[in-house]
Amino acid sequence: xxxxxxxxxxxxxxxxxxxxxxxxxxxxxxxxxxxxxxxxxxxxxxxxxxxxxxxxxxxxxxxxxxxxxxxxxxxxxxxxxxxxxxxxxxxxx
Numbered sequence: 406x407x408x409x410x411x412x413x414x415x416x417x418x419x420x421x422x423x424x425x426x427x428x429x430x431x432x433x434x435x436x437x438x439x440x441x442x443x444x445x446x447x448x449x450x451x452x453x454x455x456x457x458x459x460x461x462x463x464x465x466x467x468x469x470x471x472x473x474x475x476x477x478x479x480x481x482x483x484x485x486x487x488x489x490x491x492x493x494x495x496x497x498x
Contacts, residue, residue, distance in 0.1 A: 412463050414451050421464055425471055432475050442478060446471040 425446060429439035449470050450457075457466055 412454055412457055414447070414454065417447055417450070417463075417467065421467055424464075425467060428468065429471060429475060433478060438478065442471060442474045445474050449474070 422443065425443045426439055429442045430436065433439055433442065446467060450467055453470075457463075461469070
């Protein structure tokens with residue numbers, strides 16, 4: 406008896422792509438960045454699909470991954486801004 410939930414990555418774009426894109430766009434306010442985050446979400450989900458236990462819906466699982474991708478985006482952006490700010494301050498000393 407197979408208790409592993411069945412997920413189908415081939416259907417993700419059609420089923421969830423627009424909703425994921427809208428979620429990302431509302432948070433990053435940049436079309437290209439939103440598209441990249443959704444693509445990164447799908448790639449991460451494909452890589453980790455064997456760990457999906459079915460404790461949530463496939464859609465909820467994908468949105469959880471995307472939420473973390475958005476957070477990572479802002480962490481990276483904040484670090485980049487901070488380091489550029491530090492460099493600018495050092496240049497003006």
